[in-house]
Amino acid sequence: MIVRFGFVAMSMQLTNASPSKTMTFKSFSGLADREAGLRRLERIAGENLHNTLRLLRHCAAHGIGVYRFSSKLIPLLTHEELRDWSPWPALSEPFADIGAFVKEKGMRVSFHPDHFCVFSTPRPEVLVSSKRDMEYHVRMLEAMGLDERAKCNIHIGGAYGDKAAAGERFVRQLGGLPDQFRSRITLENDDKTFTARETLEAAEAAQTPMVLDIHHHAVNGGGETEASLLGDLWPRIVRTWEREAELRRIRPQAGQETGAGTANKVSVGQDARPAAVMAALADAAEDSAAGQAPLPPKLHASSPKSAGDPRGHADYVETGPLVRFLRETAGSVPALDCMLEAKLKDEALFKLMDDMRALEAAGEGIRVVDGGTIEVR
Structure with a gap:
């Protein structure tokens, strides 16, 4: 089984490379010239x-072939007061340029919308806000010209006093x-409310691929x-990814929308999707149709920060539990992608690869393929 590792958003090695520079709305609203302020926001986004x-x-x-984008690429875009921007x-x-590079290198990229994107909410206004946040993320992927293989990973959300009702x-x-949104979504088990089994049941019902977080589990x-976990849940999780490829084959081409909710679309930004974006999406759809193999299942891995804070994320990833899981699942799929959610980002990935090289040298059934990939034998 080939396993590619990735990291989240920031690098501990590159200097002055934050993808999340921002401006507070208080600072923006204090500017005398609103149009100049909008151009400044665009410069920050640039x-x-x-x-x-x-x-x-x-x-x-x-x-490294797996990477998660920062959700803060365009500051303040979803703010209520900037709907006309x-x-x-x-x-x-x-x-x-980003999309072209991703496609050239064959990278797997994604977003992880934050806790404001909650589709289990009982409150209509929160649902509207969640739709707006999802559209923001999807539009960024569309602007990159990336097809449905580029995903937005979310959690179910809160239980609101009745977990079963919230899941339904x-x-x-x-x-x-709309299909435009649903086709981009993956669903991940969380560390407090919805377990892996409960998340899988929701993913199966929604026909959405599931990302297993082994730390959360x-x-x-x-x-x-x-x-x-290994004998029941994992094979079913793999099946959600196989089903994703099946659905991708039968969905309409880029730019078309079907299904309930299309009439209730919430727009982020004033204009319709530009013609250049639509052309890029059409090209991406052709690329996707040319190779419809299922995406490898995706895993999230991190380690507890401490015994007193088991849900917190440590600086590095403990190799033992991760390798143990990979060995147990090695015969189930030919490939797997693993996002590391360690605090030290790429530095944690490099440390993990050093550990993998040590296992390879010790004859422990690990082969290091390159700087971010291993084969588990």
Whole structure:
């Protein structure tokens, strides 16, 4: 089984390379010239996109094929007071450059919208806000010209006093989204509320691929045994990714929308998607149709910060538990992608690869393929 590792957003090695530079709304609203303020926001977004491309080049130079974008690439875009602002034309070139590089290098990229994106909510206004946040993330992927293989990973959300009802509401409200959104979503088990089994049941009902977080499962396992995780849940998780490829083959081409919720679309930015974006999406759809193999299942891995804070993320990833899981699943799929959610980002990935080289040298059934990839034998 081939395993590619990736990291989240920031690099501990590159200097002045933040993809998340921002401006507070208080600072923006204090500016005398609103139009000048909007141009300043676009310049900040341009810097974030420039740094994102630097980070992707950094990944490629080290053989890292999996990367998660920062959700803060365009500051303040989803703010209520900036509904009339459309930065997309000004940022079309740097977005396109990022997408072209991702496709050239065959990288797997994603977003992870934060806790404001909650589709289990019982509150209509929160649902509207969640749709707006999802559209923001999807539009960025579209601006990059990336097809549905580039995903937005989310959690189910809160239980609101009735977990079963919240799970059912999540499936129903997710199902009410346009295909443009639903086709981009993956679902991950969380560390407090919805267990891996409960998340998988929702993913199956929503026909959405599931990302297994093994750290979250360790602290919110719901009494699941290792045997049931590996023998029952994992094969079903793999099947959600196989089903994703099947659905991708039969969906309409880029730019078309079907399904419930299309009439209730919430727009982020004033203009419709630019013609250049639509052309890039059409090209991406052709690329996707040419190779419809399932995406490798995706795993999230991190280690507890401490015994007193088991849910917190440590600086590095403990090799033992991760390798043990990879060995147990090695015969189930030919390939797997693993996002490391360690505090020290790429430095943690490099440390993990050093550990893998040590295992390879010791004859422990690990072969290091490149700077971010191993084969588990």
